[in-house]
Amino acid sequence: MPLPPLKLLSNRHVTVDFHRTRDRGFIVVPMTFTRREFAKLGALGFAARFAPPLFAQTTQRQTGYAIIGLGRIADIFMRGVKDSPNSKVTALVSGHRDKALRIAADYGVPESSIYSYDDFDSIVSNKTVDAVYVALPNSMHADFTIRAAKAGKHVLCEKPMAINVGECESMIAACKSASVKLMIAYRCHYESTNLKAVDLIRSGALGQVQAIETAFGFNERAGEWRLDKKLSGGGPLVDVGIYSLNATRYLTGEEPVSFSAFSSVIDQDGRFTSVEENLSWTMKFPSGVVASCATTYGGWMGGFFKVHGAKGWIDADPAFNYDGLHLHAQYSTDVGEFPHTVVDEANPQKNPYQFTAQANHFSNCIQNNLEPKTPGEEGLRDMSYITEIYRAAGISML
Amino acid sequence: MPLPPLKLLSNRHVTVDFHRTRDRGFIVVPMTFTRREFAKLGALGFAARFAPPLFAQTTQRQTGYAIIGLGRIADIFMRGVKDSPNSKVTALVSGHRDKALRIAADYGVPESSIYSYDDFDSIVSNKTVDAVYVALPNSMHADFTIRAAKAGKHVLCEKPMAINVGECESMIAACKSASVKLMIAYRCHYESTNLKAVDLIRSGALGQVQAIETAFGFNERAGEWRLDKKLSGGGPLVDVGIYSLNATRYLTGEEPVSFSAFSSVIDQDGRFTSVEENLSWTMKFPSGVVASCATTYGGWMGGFFKVHGAKGWIDADPAFNYDGLHLHAQYSTDVGEFPHTVVDEANPQKNPYQFTAQANHFSNCIQNNLEPKTPGEEGLRDMSYITEIYRAAGISML
Numbered sequence: 001m002p003l004p005p006l007k008l009l010s011n012r013h014v015t016v017d018f019h020r021t022r023d024r025g026f027i028v029v030p031m032t033f034t035r036r037e038f039a040k041l042g043a044l045g046f047a048a049r050f051a052p053p054l055f056a057q058t059t060q061r062q063t064g065y066a067i068i069g070l071g072r073i074a075d076i077f078m079r080g081v082k083d084s085p086n087s088k089v090t091a092l093v094s095g096h097r098d099k100a101l102r103i104a105a106d107y108g109v110p111e112s113s114i115y116s117y118d119d120f121d122s123i124v125s126n127k128t129v130d131a132v133y134v135a136l137p138n139s140m141h142a143d144f145t146i147r148a149a150k151a152g153k154h155v156l157c158e159k160p161m162a163i164n165v166g167e168c169e170s171m172i173a174a175c176k177s178a179s180v181k182l183m184i185a186y187r188c189h190y191e192s193t194n195l196k197a198v199d200l201i202r203s204g205a206l207g208q209v210q211a212i213e214t215a216f217g218f219n220e221r222a223g224e225w226r227l228d229k230k231l232s233g234g235g236p237l238v239d240v241g242i243y244s245l246n247a248t249r250y251l252t253g254e255e256p257v258s259f260s261a262f263s264s265v266i267d268q269d270g271r272f273t274s275v276e277e278n279l280s281w282t283m284k285f286p287s288g289v290v291a292s293c294a295t296t297y298g299g300w301m302g303g304f305f306k307v308h309g310a311k312g313w314i315d316a317d318p319a320f321n322y323d324g325l326h327l328h329a330q331y332s333t334d335v336g337e338f339p340h341t342v343v344d345e346a347n348p349q350k351n352p353y354q355f356t357a358q359a360n361h362f363s364n365c366i367q368n369n370l371e372p373k374t375p376g377e378e379g380l381r382d383m384s385y386i387t388e389i390y391r392a393a394g395i396s397m398l
Numbered sequence: 399m400p401l402p403p404l405k406l407l408s409n410r411h412v413t414v415d416f417h418r419t420r421d422r423g424f425i426v427v428p429m430t431f432t433r434r435e436f437a438k439l440g441a442l443g444f445a446a447r448f449a450p451p452l453f454a455q456t457t458q459r460q461t462g463y464a465i466i467g468l469g470r471i472a473d474i475f476m477r478g479v480k481d482s483p484n485s486k487v488t489a490l491v492s493g494h495r496d497k498a499l500r501i502a503a504d505y506g507v508p509e510s511s512i513y514s515y516d517d518f519d520s521i522v523s524n525k526t527v528d529a530v531y532v533a534l535p536n537s538m539h540a541d542f543t544i545r546a547a548k549a550g551k552h553v554l555c556e557k558p559m560a561i562n563v564g565e566c567e568s569m570i571a572a573c574k575s576a577s578v579k580l581m582i583a584y585r586c587h588y589e590s591t592n593l594k595a596v597d598l599i600r601s602g603a604l605g606q607v608q609a610i611e612t613a614f615g616f617n618e619r620a621g622e623w624r625l626d627k628k629l630s631g632g633g634p635l636v637d638v639g640i641y642s643l644n645a646t647r648y649l650t651g652e653e654p655v656s657f658s659a660f661s662s663v664i665d666q667d668g669r670f671t672s673v674e675e676n677l678s679w680t681m682k683f684p685s686g687v688v689a690s691c692a693t694t695y696g697g698w699m700g701g702f703f704k705v706h707g708a709k710g711w712i713d714a715d716p717a718f719n720y721d722g723l724h725l726h727a728q729y730s731t732d733v734g735e736f737p738h739t740v741v742d743e744a745n746p747q748k749n750p751y752q753f754t755a756q757a758n759h760f761s762n763c764i765q766n767n768l769e770p771k772t773p774g775e776e777g778l779r780d781m782s783y784i785t786e787i788y789r790a791a792g793i794s795m796l
Binding site: 206207208209210211213215217219221258260261262263264265266267277278279280281282283284287288289290291292293294295296298299300301302304306308309310311312313330331335336339392 | 604605606607608609611613615617619656658659660661662663664665675676677678679680681682685686687688689690691692693694696697698699700702704706707708709710711728729733734737790
């Protein structure tokens, strides 16, 4: 049965991998289902009962990715790509050839598609590579994004996009000039619990949003590259605090206009000679929404957000983990009425589902010439706000 | 069986009302039990098994309270006093004599002990009144505290202590000069879930505390006196945000030294002509601990605190309600180890248990000439920090 092309991963439509069949074929939701409509069907049990007759298997174009940097997040991304119908790992870029060879075997990447950082530019002639996934230390994002663009490859770059605003602007310019797409890997934009929170707010269920609290942090081990400002460009703010910063923006749909911040280093154990240990900051948005945020590399914080509206609230905790996300919300139909409608949803999806959705989205953008939902400009905005937050805390950037 | 006097409500000892018997007699825990020791016994099941032989009933001196202002919180306080072994409602002060007469009947207060605001000063000759409980709009706290002190009565005053630092200083001076005790009704200092959180932190279970998030707010109805700055002295910050402010101090055991804040009025519905609707603020403590806080009169926020340490975390939510408090904590024995010891405690005690513990404490201080755990100086400190927070937000105080 012929099916329309896969254009399902725009802002408003369901992710197709949700209905993938076990035999690694895949099934497609007709274009007429928006994400919200589909959620309604799901809530009524219709999706499970009537979905099979609506769907069928087909074959799919696969965007080939070169993975640049083979650390922990690259491993998860590659596993996510394995679950993606429209994406494939086709090349590896690493300083450790042995490691690359082992991973190449796992993903069916030919030895000829393994590159070092030095010979990376020869990737220009590799026809199996449509795009690169940049999972390097932050200070190397700009260089490899620009080199990839020059090689004619689309770029999916991890967050933080780079280490300062100037680098972000150069990356955007390079991709524009090379006519390649640039997407920043803000996985929460493609994650169903976060999208559900956004939907609840946009639907008006919470009434006028007034305030948000959000934090994300952890106790970082000594010796990690993240603790070296030359590589990371900053401390927990650029690494995990950026999730909270970005969340305040997608939750409100607004851009912050005022910033205040305090940072500190408490533990004098050699970890925090170049980056902050703790950072607590506040932002104000044009509507008057205020946000209280925090991040740390010195304690167990997890990641959460709480949204407070005139008619109800949302508590997502954990909100930013790879899986196990939990959404708790309560709201009423009228302002003043005690919030009585309860949403309490544990997201059963397992890591690497967010990375699959992200790969699905970018591959779909490439294949159908669509603008990614989180383009370079999204990363640039966060970087400009990070600059403001660090400035308020008295911290200079590289 | 004769028992030592009831001196159990100091910082380190168990609250006696926890073991009150049903017949409204009461039982006393011997002085050798600290709160922590008793908790350990409880955890081992010893308290339940061996407590009866250790305890016995006795009679108790009762401190007589005049209740000034008969609103909602006064009602709860009086119910709390009813459950207190060492406290009693002996007089009422109100602008509504009918209401006062009804309540007097409930509490066995003679008609001769009902006062208006105008004839309040004649309370000096009422020997049944040892202390007053000031539950008036904030702008009247200073006046009635000073008048009560002049009448030789001890003063338990609701928070916020007053509407500015100068008033707080005058109240402290008046009580000192009259040799009466002054306590501010910070009920969470006498509440077992909050005390448990403090204990966990002081015990070192969380390791070095790095950051705190806390918020408390609600959607205030039009027409309430709290929305009139002349009566309240401020918006949600002085009313409920003060719980978060105070919590950061008792949780850390430190005094904040730096403040930043943003405030806003979003709803143009006539409620926020004189006080802020939302306020989001950040504080830094001498150790480097940072705190992110928020309050609102425009949305459903509830009240919570989260404490993040090197070895674990605490999430108290709700933390500031009258009952139903919930403490969730997780910590490990070593820094770096994933927090594996789980505390998940729903506090079964029912409103007005916090008000009982508070009355117990102040009456005990009066009867045994002890300094209250939350004296006027505690209220003054919060008022000085509120001044700093408002200054940072560009809000002037009365």
